Amino acid sequence: MSGQLSAQRFAVEALEIQRSVFQRWGLLADWGEVYRTLDPQYVSRQLHLFIDLYKKGFIYQDYKPVYFSPSLGTSLAEAELEYEPQHVSPSVFLALPVTSALPATLDRLPSAAQSQLYLPIWTTTPWTLPLNQAICFAPDKPYLLELAALRYRAPLDQRECPCLPASHVTMVKGTGLVHTAPAHGHDDFLVALQYKLPVGSDILDIWFDSGSSWHCVLGEPKADLYLEGVDQFNGWFLSSLLTSVAATGKAPYRMLYVHGFALDEHGRKMSKSLGNVVDPQEVTDGGKDSSRKPAYGADVLRLYCDARLGSRRMSALLVLHHLLHQLLLSLAPILPHLAEEVAQHFTDANGENV
Structure with missing residues (x-):
C-alpha cells in the first residue's frame, strides 16, 4: 500500500509540473x-x-515472459524499455555433449565413432544458461532435421534436454544451434508452448x-x-x-x-539514449547557471522546436539571428509601403516632410 501511495504522490506532482509548464508555453486547454x-x-x-x-x-x-526490473521490484511494459546503444553484450560458445544414440546418418560419421559428439551453441545472454530447456535449429535445412532425434546434457545441472525445430532460428549468425530458455525470451517461450517444455500479483x-x-x-x-x-x-x-x-x-x-518529433541539429530524433535532448523548461526559464543557460522565453522555444537546433548551437546570438530572420521574412512584403507612408505623413521639427 505504501508503494501505491508513493506512486500516486509522484504522479500528482508530475501532473502539476506538466500543467504549469504547458501553461508557461502558452498552450490552450480546458485546465x-x-x-x-x-x-x-x-x-x-x-x-x-x-x-x-x-x-x-x-x-x-495464461503464462508469458515479461520484462522485470529488480531495482523497482515490478514488471515492465515493452514500451518502458530503453536500450543503451553503446552496450556490448558478453557472449560465450559452449559445446554440449550428446547423450542419446545417434541416428543412422550421423552414426556413419568417422568422428562420431571415435569420440564424444558435441552440439556447439553461441549465446549473448550467458546469464540465462541455468534455465536452458532445449537447443533449437532451423527446420528449413533438411540435413538439420537429423538433430531432432538427439538429446544432450544441459550446461549446469546435467539434465537431458531435446533438440527442437523452430522457425525463428536462422543460419546467418552463430552456429545455427540456439540455446533456448523459455523464461527469458518471447520466441523461446513460444517454443515451450508448442512442445510443452517445463516453464518455471496481477496488475x-x-x-x-x-x-x-x-x-x-x-x-x-x-x-x-x-x-x-x-x-x-x-x-x-x-x-x-x-x-x-x-x-x-x-x-x-x-x-x-x-x-513528429523534435530534432537536433543533425536531424536526429531527440532521445535520452543519444544524449541529445534539450530540456524545454531550460529554454523558457533558463538553467541553474544563467550565464551558460539564460532564459529565452516561450516564443524562442516555439522557434527552437520548428528548427534543427541542438544544445551546442543553443546560444542567444544564434537564436536571435533565427528569430530576426523569421521576422524579416514576415515584414519584407510591407516594408516598401511602410517607408513610403512614413515619408508622406511624418514631418520634422520644422514642419517639413521627413
Whole structure:
C-alpha cells in the first residue's frame, strides 16, 4: 500500500509540473476539466470495461515472459524499455555433449565413432544458461532435421534436454544451434508452448489505462480527433482502438492527427539514449547557471522546436539571428509601403516632410 501511495504522490506532482509548464508555453486547454487515470471514477469505469471484455471472451489468463526490473521490484511494459546503444553484450560458445544414440546418418560419421559428439551453441545472454530447456535449429535445412532425434546434457545441472525445430532460428549468425530458455525470451517461450517444455500479483497494463480513456472520460458522442506523436500508432491509438472495437464494435475516434518529433541539429530524433535532448523548461526559464543557460522565453522555444537546433548551437546570438530572420521574412512584403507612408505623413521639427 505504501508503494501505491508513493506512486500516486509522484504522479500528482508530475501532473502539476506538466500543467504549469504547458501553461508557461502558452498552450490552450480546458485546465479546469482534466482527467487522471488514478481518480476513483476513472478506475471504476475502467474495471467495468475490463469485466465487459472478460464476459465477451477477450480476457484470459495464461503464462508469458515479461520484462522485470529488480531495482523497482515490478514488471515492465515493452514500451518502458530503453536500450543503451553503446552496450556490448558478453557472449560465450559452449559445446554440449550428446547423450542419446545417434541416428543412422550421423552414426556413419568417422568422428562420431571415435569420440564424444558435441552440439556447439553461441549465446549473448550467458546469464540465462541455468534455465536452458532445449537447443533449437532451423527446420528449413533438411540435413538439420537429423538433430531432432538427439538429446544432450544441459550446461549446469546435467539434465537431458531435446533438440527442437523452430522457425525463428536462422543460419546467418552463430552456429545455427540456439540455446533456448523459455523464461527469458518471447520466441523461446513460444517454443515451450508448442512442445510443452517445463516453464518455471496481477496488475493492469498502463496501456489499458490510457486505452480505456474513451470509455472512462467521454460520454456520447466520442472524440472526433485523437492527437499524438507518430510513436502512438502501436501505443495509445492502438490500445484505444482495440478496447473500443472489442467492447462496442466501433472505433473511439473519427480521425488521427499525428505530429513528429523534435530534432537536433543533425536531424536526429531527440532521445535520452543519444544524449541529445534539450530540456524545454531550460529554454523558457533558463538553467541553474544563467550565464551558460539564460532564459529565452516561450516564443524562442516555439522557434527552437520548428528548427534543427541542438544544445551546442543553443546560444542567444544564434537564436536571435533565427528569430530576426523569421521576422524579416514576415515584414519584407510591407516594408516598401511602410517607408513610403512614413515619408508622406511624418514631418520634422520644422514642419517639413521627413
